[in-house]
Amino acid sequence: MLASVLVEPGQVEVRRRPVPQPARDDVLVEVSVVGVCGSDAHYFRHGRIGEYVVTAPIVLGHEAAGRIVAVGDDVPKSRIGERVSIEPQRPDPASSETRRGLYNLCPHLQFYATPPVDGALCEFVTIQSAFAHAVPDGMSDDSAALLEPLSVGIAAVRKAGIEAGAHVLIAGAGPVGLVTAAVARAFGATRIVMSDPDPARRARATEFGATETIDPTTDSVRELAVDSFIDASGAPRAVVDGMFAVRPAGTVVLVGMGADEVSLPLSLLQNRELVLQGVFRYANTWPLAIELATSGAVDLDSMVTARFGLEEVAKALEADRIPGNIKAVVDVRRGGQS
Template sequence: MVMDPDNLSVVLHSLKDLRLEQRPIPEPGPNDVLLRMHSVGICGSDVHYWQHGRIGDFVVTKPMVLGHEASGTVVKVGSAVKNLQIGDRVAIEPGVPRETDEFFKNGRYNLSPTIFFCATPPDDGNLSRYYIHSANFCYKLPANVTFEEGALIEPLSVGIHACRRAGVTLGSIVLICGAGPIGLVSLLVAKAMGASKVVITDLSQERLSMAKELGADFAIAITKGNSPQELAKNVADMLGAPPQITIECTGVESSIQTAIYATQSGGVVVLVGLGAEMATIPLVNAAVREVDIRGVFRYCNTWPMAIAMLASGKVNVKPLVTHRFPLEQALQAFETTKQGLGIKVMLKCDKNDQKP
């Protein structure tokens, strides 16, 4: 296959220094595939690295290609690859274990300290025309699943992992704090897993309206004057009882407090949103009521379930994409995301195919 040498890439050089530049087309190793990228979503973490140069201990110290919510087409396969062939449309799982450590062996490879992860320093992401990735972490898309849906499997996976960690099941009553992209996918997954009632909170009326369209039973607009205890009471009054499960997607200290106060005794709070390293929370309140607090770090073993959910029509993520830009307009796309306009901004990397 003759390939266009154009490998335009979105590269973060340092704090607030985002550039479009050409990079060589990489050659796949024995277990890799070369992908012609199609759709890549912009994540809050991409914007955070651009605006702050770091997330926690992950610091941008050299130029890094951004992007990790992605799908594309296989254009070259490594010599040892058996599961994929040229022409396959795939969704990319961005976290690839580098070694067979204890985390890998017990199925929680997302916790491996040496994992490769797209667009997490020092690892390059895939916001480019061409990109190589481990074939074992590329998943074939059925014909009825679009490239954009394939790219949205990454945020959808956070929702799947959060709902699994929370134990969402038939009849669960769930509170979701935050109606951004992760709150909305958590809503979609909770409903697909059988939650009977879901209430969602946010500051933005626009996002709450989207949540209602996606299946939220109740939506609560937060105002600055609400105390966590008052919000918890509002949630219980609206549901008729406290929720058994709360999925906290903002990382905001007051929201974490609300999550704990709101959750039924014996219930579960899952912390998905990442905020400040230290937070003041009513830990004793949780302890004496046996409320379990569980963390979430990315996801693992979620792509097959996500693909099945999308292919079957059980979950519809298409409404989440509110803006689309060609790769050449990446800087404008990042500005749009930074300003909080819409829900999910999608970059189209294949200049010959700009379709969803």
């Protein structure tokens, strides 16, 4: 098969690799579309994210969809031909975290495109059968792939405890921030404030559920008085300003990955009895993600603003620098022209 391989930071090559063989409880998926995540671009440019370091050639990409073309011995053959969205993680079923339903926190978790595990920017991948989620015929391949970032938004909104009538501030109008706004709206939030310094991104935010937008470089964030704050930017200033915007007993949820260490106003955290939550990927989100996408509550197709072939992955990984771009996808089935 053909695979786009990150050879070293800044260099990707299309190489031939053996088609992987499914284990007993695996399925083999012919990949259709892969979304490009900020983490992919970070590995491409820097070769590492925190403790995860690229030390050998690796295939990037973890937002993926495709069709099952073969199954392991323990999987019903009736699944062959099924269109699926891939939940790109393989936890250890024996770990205490997995047994408690927190499989995203499994210390032995293997996650697509996290060194040394290969991702989905290739023609075929294997995944445990339970993590290949069947999607309706009416769902596009783009949407099926983007159920992955939608799942991050679902995890964040659940952590924030958003319910009907809630007021929420979301920092960062990138793909995760936008889907988080859409999920917050679906959960019943009536005031959704989106903060981003980019006017083009702020304009898009209203399409995804934001009831108002602000420029954090000129507007007062700290005076907003919201029930919860979700940071999808990773910017230290945004994190601190957002904490000040939360009412007493509110919730702060950190999704964006930025600096490893940030100085936080601990006296504010204590005096207001704020709840500070981290989000690490997701667990048990795909069924709801499928419902939100198929019901029209979240329009994932409208997020796609750039499309590339497998031979153009280097361009796709730089697409976040294109003004106005929201989400680039790679159509693995084609190459050559953007």
